[in-house]
Amino acid sequence: MNAHELRVHQPEPPLRGHLPFGEPEGAPDRIEVTSRWFERGGRPWMPITGEIHYSRIPRERWSEVLGHARAGGLDSVATYVFWTVHEPEPGRFDWSGNRDLRAFIELAGAHGLDVIVRMGPWGHGEYRYGGFPDWLIERGDVRTRTNDPAYLDLVRPLYAQIIAQLEGLTHAEGGPIIGAQVDNELYDQPDHLAKLREIAEELGLRVPFWTATGWGGAQVPETLLPLYSAYSEGFWEDSTVEWPAFAPFHFRYSEVRDDLTVGADLREALDGISTDSTEPLKHDDRTPFATCELGGGMHVAYHRRPLVSPEDVANLALAKIGSGSAWQGYYMYAGGTQRTGPHGTEQESHATGYPNDVPALTYDFHAPIGEHGQIRPHHHYLRRQHLWLQADGRRIATMASIVGGGSDDPEELRWAVRSDGRSGYLFATTYQPPKRPVAAQPGVQFTVHFEDAEITVPTVPVNLPEGVSVAWPLRYALTDDLELRSATAQLLTRLDDLVVLAATEGVPVELVLGDGTIVDLPVPPGPDCFIDLHGVRLLILDDASANRLYKLPFAGRDRLVLADAPVYVENGDLVVHPETERTAIAMLPAPGPLEAEGAELEHTAGGDWSTWVLTTPSTGPVPVTVPDIGPATAPEPRLGGPMDRLSAPTDYSGAANVHIDIPDFGGPDRALLRIDWTGDTGRAHIGDAFVSDHFWHGRVWDIDLSAHREAVAEHGVRLELLPWRRATGVWVDPSVRDVPDGIEIRSATIVRVGKVRIKEDQ
Structure with missing residues (x-):
C-alpha cells in the first residue's frame, strides 16, 4: 500500500501593518496586504490576474477578450504600457485607437475586472528595445534604468502622461485600478525601482499595490511588492537544451518562490549579469507568495520553439496553489499581434541587440485566448480552478502549505496539504510534461492529522493514474450543520444550496460525510449526477462536463451554464461564439423565455437543466484546396545577437x-x-x-481573414514558405521532431466563428 501521513497545525497569524501597501482604515472596499495573504473589504482575497496587452489587440476585439477573461474566472487583468507605442517621437504622445489605455481600463471595469498597470519605463514583453523608443536608444548620453538625472527627466513626462490617463480610475476613486508595476526584470537597481514609485506618487498616482518582478534573485526595495514567475518551458533557452533545468521544479510542491532562469539570457546579454545556479531561492516570508507570470503558454524564438500544452499550463498553476500561492497571475492570458512602426515590425530581435529572434507579427503565446480570439483548452482547464478559488478562495488564502512529499525522483509521490489547522485541501500530482513523465501511483491513501481530528482519504486505497493532479477537500462545510469530511473529487463551485464537484478520470469518486457516512452516487458522474442531502444538494460532474461549466450572471442572477462553445456576458447578454452549425447551451436554474440575435434558438425541455440549441448556418469549417507546392530552397543558416544563436531567415528568394x-x-x-x-x-x-507569420513548431497556423474580406476575395492568400531542414539545428519538441525535411501542407481550412447574443425575451 502507498500510504502517506502528515500532521498539520493552525498557521501563525500574519504580520500586519509592516508593509507600505494597501489602503488606510475606513477606506471603501479597503485593500490590505498582510505577510501571508491579501484582504479586501475586511475579508481574505485571492486575486486572479491575466496579462492582456491592449496595444497588441484590435480595439474592436477588446470587449470580447475581456469578456472571455472574466468568464474564465479572472478578477483582474495586467497590461504593459510600452513607452514607444505612446511617445514615438520626443514630446509627441499618442493615446488614440488601440493605444487608448484609459478606454481599455474603463472597459475592463465594465466587465467587472480590476487592472494592474505595468508602467515601465522598460517593459520587455518581447518588444523592440523592451518598449524603449528608438530616439531614447539613439541618444547615447542617457544611462537608462538608473537614477541618472537625464533619464529621470525623460521618465517624468512619460509617467505624467500615463497618470493623466488613469485619473479618476483608481480604486480609491471607485475605479478598477488596484496596482502599478514599475520597470520589469530589473535585478540590481533597488534604489531606481524605489525612485520610480516616488516619481509616480509625486505625480499623483495612489494605488493599493506597488509591485516589481522579484524573480532572478532581484533586489526589490521594501516599497515594492515582489511578484514571481513559473514557466514550464522557455524560448530563451539554448537550442541544445532538451528541457530547461528550472522546469521540473514547477510541477512539484514547494514554498520556494524564486526562479533564477526566467530572462537569464537577457540579463546576461544586456546587463552582463550571469549565474551558474538554476536552483530557486527562498525569499522573505514577510510578503505573500504572489505571482504575475505563471506561464499561460509560451512564445517561440527562431532557434527554440517550445510546445507548451494546455495540460502543462493547468497542472503548473494548480501546483502553485498547492504550494501556497496567494495571487495567481498569468503571462500571457490573451495573445496579440506585434505592432508595426516607422522601423517596421516592433518585435525583439538580433537586429536590436537581443539574444532571440522572435516572429515579426505573431505574439500568440499559445495563450488561453489566442492572438485572434481563439479559445484554447487551457481557458477551460484554468476556469475550473478559478471557479473553485471564487467559491472558497477566502479560506484557501489563509491556509498554509505543508509539503508531504515529492522530489525530482519521478517514482516518488508528490503531495501537499494546504490547511488552516482544522480543514483544508490535499494536493497530489502525477503530472509532468510527456518529455519527462512521472509514474502513476498505485494504492494511494493519505492520513492527515488535524489538531482535533484525523482524516484518512480515501477510505480504501486508490490508484492515481499517470498525468493527473488533484485537490481534494478535507472537512469542507456543506452547511452549518453538515460537513464533507473528505472527497476524491474536486470542488468546482457553489450556487445557493448546490455544491458542484468534478471527478478525475480514472479515480473513483468517494464522498464521506462528517459522521463517516459514505455517499453513493446514483449515476456515473455527469450533468445528471445530483445527490440530495439535508439542506444541500451535490452535483458531481465528469471531467468533460466540468470543462464546459461556467458560472455567469445572466437574466438577473448567477447561473450555471454548460456550453458547447465559448461564452461570456456583455451588457447583460450571454454572448456565444460557436464554431459549429449546432451548439447546445444548458442553464441551471432556468431563466425565463429567451431570444437570440444571430442564430435560431430552440428550447428543449429537460430535467434539472434547461437546454437551448443554437443553429448558425454561417459557422463551421470549410475545406480549402491547396495547390501543389513547388521547389523551395532554404537560405544558409546565420548566427546573430549577443549569444550567437540562430537568426530568423530574412531571405525568402528561395521560398x-x-x-x-x-x-x-x-x-x-x-x-x-x-x-x-x-x-x-x-x-x-x-x-x-504582410498579415501573418509563423515559425513552425508543431501547431497549426491561424491567419485572420476577418479584417481583409474584400482584399481576400480579390487576391486570395499568398504564402511564402521556407523548408524544414533538420541539420540547421532548430529545437522543436520531441513529439513533433520526426518530420522530413522540406514543406508539407496537410490541410487548409477556413474556420468560421459566429457570434450569437442571447437575451431575455421582452
Missing part, C-alpha cells in the same frame, strides 16, 4: 510561393485560415499586405 484562393465564407463574426503544415518559417500576404 515556395503558394497561392490559396479563398471561397466566399459568408458572414461569420470571424474567419480564420487554418494551415496544418510542416516547414521552417512562413509569411502570409493578402495583396501587398
